[in-house]
Amino acid sequence: MLSLPDEMIPMVAPFAPAFRKRVWERAKLLVVGAILVPGQHTVASVLRVMGRGNDRHFQNFHRVLNRDRWASRALS
Numbered sequence: 001m002l003s004l005p006d007e008m009i010p011m012v013a014p015f016a017p018a019f020r021k022r023v024w025e026r027a028k029l030l031v032v033g034a035i036l037v038p039g040q041h042t043v044a045s046v047l048r049v050m051g052r053g054n055d056r057h058f059q060n061f062h063r064v065l066n067r068d069r070w071a072s073r074a075l076s
Helices: 009-018 021-036 043-049 059-066
Strands: none
Touching: 009 021, 021 043, 021 059, 043 059
């Protein structure tokens, strides 16, 4: 579970309604990592910058974007 500093919550909170509650924890990590990662914004690079590069279940983060239901238009 990713705990965010108080200053960062207003930046990522608008994305929460676009995801199911269970998926939001992984999506939150991806959103924060996408803000922080330099260079190419791939799931692998986001996980590395967030310290999860060796996560045994990295495929679950890929599924946030390619299998789970989320509202891309709502996010835009």
